[in-house]
Amino acid sequence: MNQVANIKVFGVGGGGSNAVNRMVAGGVQGVTFYICNTDVQVMKNSPCENKIVLGKDTTKGLGAGGNPEFGRKAAEEAEAEIREAVKGSDMVFITAGMGGGTGTGAAPFIAKISKEEGALTVAVVTRPFTFEGRRRANNAKEGIDELKKFVDSYIVVSNDNLLDVIGRKPIEEAFQAADNVLRQGVQTISDLIAVPALVNLDFADVRAVMANQGRALIGIGMAEGEDKAVTAAEKAIQSPLLESQIDGARSAIINITGGDKVSLFDAQNAVAVIQDAAGGDVDCIFGIAINESLGDSIIVTVIATGFEEKKSKKSDVEPIQALSGSSNDDQSLFTQPKVQTPGNAGVVTSVEDEDNGDDSIPNFFFNR
Numbered sequence: 001m002n003q004v005a006n007i008k009v010f011g012v013g014g015g016g017s018n019a020v021n022r023m024v025a026g027g028v029q030g031v032t033f034y035i036c037n038t039d040v041q042v043m044k045n046s047p048c049e050n051k052i053v054l055g056k057d058t059t060k061g062l063g064a065g066g067n068p069e070f071g072r073k074a075a076e077e078a079e080a081e082i083r084e085a086v087k088g089s090d091m092v093f094i095t096a097g098m099g100g101g102t103g104t105g106a107a108p109f110i111a112k113i114s115k116e117e118g119a120l121t122v123a124v125v126t127r128p129f130t131f132e133g134r135r136r137a138n139n140a141k142e143g144i145d146e147l148k149k150f151v152d153s154y155i156v157v158s159n160d161n162l163l164d165v166i167g168r169k170p171i172e173e174a175f176q177a178a179d180n181v182l183r184q185g186v187q188t189i190s191d192l193i194a195v196p197a198l199v200n201l202d203f204a205d206v207r208a209v210m211a212n213q214g215r216a217l218i219g220i221g222m223a224e225g226e227d228k229a230v231t232a233a234e235k236a237i238q239s240p241l242l243e244s245q246i247d248g249a250r251s252a253i254i255n256i257t258g259g260d261k262v263s264l265f266d267a268q269n270a271v272a273v274i275q276d277a278a279g280g281d282v283d284c285i286f287g288i289a290i291n292e293s294l295g296d297s298i299i300v301t302v303i304a305t306g307f308e309e310k311k312s313k314k315s316d317v318e319p320i321q322a323l324s325g326s327s328n329d330d331q332s333l334f335t336q337p338k339v340q341t342p343g344n345a346g347v348v349t350s351v352e353d354e355d356n357g358d359d360s361i362p363n364f365f366f367n368r
Contacts, residue, residue, distance in 0.1 A: 005090040005193045005203040007031040008119075009186055012107045013064075013071070014039065015097020015126060017046060019179045024048050028183060030190035031093075034085055036110065038074045038102045039063040052085060054078045054106055064101025068139055071105025082113050089119040090203060091189065094151070095182050099128035099136035104143035111150035120207050123147050123154040124182040130160055153216040153305065157181050157242060181242070185218045188301050192255055197289035201255060205285050206303065209251050213305035217246050224297040229256070229266040232300040233273035249278040250306025255287040258298040262288060270300045278304065 009031050011020030017035040024033055024047045034050040037043050040061035043051050053061065055074025064070040075082065086092060092114040096103030107123065114121040125144060128136045148154060157178045166174040192201045210216060221235025233254075237246040254274060256267050267286055275282045282304070 004030070006088055007091045007093070007186070007190055007193075008086070008089045009033050009093040009095065009182075010085075010110055011035045011048070012094060012096040012110060013037060013100060013103030014042065015100075016095040016103050016107070017042065017048075018175065019095045019124075019182050020048055021046050022176065022179050023183050023186070026183065028187055028190075030194055031186055036075070036078070036082070036102075036106060038071065038106075050085065052078055052081050054102065064105065066101045066136075066139075068101055068105035068143060071100075071102040072109055073105075074102065075106035075109040079109075079113065082110055083117065086110075086114050086117045086119060089114070089117065091206070092119040092121050093124060093182065093186055094121065094147075095124045097126045097128070098140035098143045098147075099132065100139070104139050108143065108146040108150060111147055115150050115152075120211055121151045122185070122210065123151045124157070124185060125154065126157045126159050126178055128159055129163075152211050153213065155181060155185065155218070155242065161242075181239075184220050188218055188220055189303070192253070192287070192301065192303075195289060197255075197257075197287050199286065199288040201253060201285065201287035205253055209253050209285070209303055209305050213251065215307040216305035217242075217249065217302065219246075219302045219304075220299065222297060222299045224295075227269075228258075228296070228298045229269040229300065230273050232298050233270040233302070234277075236300045236302045237274060237277050237304075246274070246278050246302075246304050248307045249282055249304035251283050252278070252302060252304040253285050253287070255289065255301040256298060257289040257291050257294065257301070259294045259296060260290055260292055261296070262290065262298060264288075266298060274302055274304070 007030065009020060009023070011017040011034070014037065017037050020033050020035050032050065033048050034052060035043060035046055035048045036052040036054055038054045038059040040053060043053065055077050058074045058077050059070060064074060094107055094111050094114070096107040098104050107125065111121050111123060125147065127140050144156065162174045162178060166177055189206055192206060193203050217237065219236035219239065221232040223231035223235065252274060254271055256262060256270055258266065267288055271284050271286060275284065
C-alpha cells in the first residue's frame, strides 16, 4: 500500500491567513492547514484549527505594525512551535502577502525551518498594489528575495494584475481569484499524489521536478469539444495574475484527467502544446487519470521548472531608508541567516480567474 505524502500549508500574516481561511472554508482536502500571525484578535476568528501565535513577547499579540524586522523576530520567538508543526512534512506550502510586517518578515524564517526539516518547500506570495506606495513595494522585494534563499520554488501573484482581471467586481472576489493560485497549486499536487490513475504519478515525480529547480509554473486548464486537449493545455500555461510564463522551462509533469474516452492521442496533443510554448526542449513526465463525471471534458495539469531566472521589471525598486528603520540606506531588512540550505527557486502557477461562477473548473475538483 502506497503511503500518501504529508502536505501542510502555512498561512503567514494577515494575507496568508486569509488565504488559508478561504481554503479551509472551501473544503480543500488532503492537506493540513496552519495559520501563523502576530495579531491574536484576528486569529480568534479563523476557522483554521491549527494556530501558531508569533511574538507573544515581541509584539504582545498586537501585530507587527508593518515592520518586517518585528515579523522576523516574532517568528524566531516561536521557532520551537513552528519546527514541531513542520516536522514530518513531505511538502510545505507557505503563503503570505508581502510588503507588510508579519508575512514579509516571518515567511522566510518559516521557509528556512521547513528546508532544515527536509520538506519540499513551495511559497505562494502576493506583491502589493502599486498604489500602496514605495515602502511596501521595497519591503515586498526584499522579503521575496530573502524567501527565495530557502524555498524550492515560489509563485508571485501580482495584485496590480487583479485590477485588470477583476475590474470593478467586489474586493472579496478579487482576493478569491488570487487565493485560487494557492488553492489550485495545493489541490493539484495533492491530487497528483493521492488519486489513482491509469498512468500514475507520485510524490517522487513531484520532488524530482520541483526540488531546487528554480522558477516554476503550476497550472490547470479545462476544456471540451474536438480540440479539448489543446485548449485545456493552452489554458493551463496561461495566467493573467502571475509575473511569469512557461517559456524556457526544461522539465514538466503533465497530468491529463478525463472521462472514460480519454486517449493517448489527447495526452500527445497536450504535451505538444506545452513543449512548443516552452521552446521545444522539455523533458516530460505524463500521467493519465479517469474521472467519469467529466464526460467529454478534459483537465490538463502542468508543473514546469528549470527556468533561468530573469529579473522582473516589477522588482526594480529603489531602496529607501524607511525599510529597515535605520539611517543606513545599505542596511538590509534581514540579517544573513546561518543555514546551509541551497534554494534559489521560483514558481508560477496558472489559474482560472473566478472562484465561483466560472464553469471552466468544476466544483468537484476542489471539493473532493
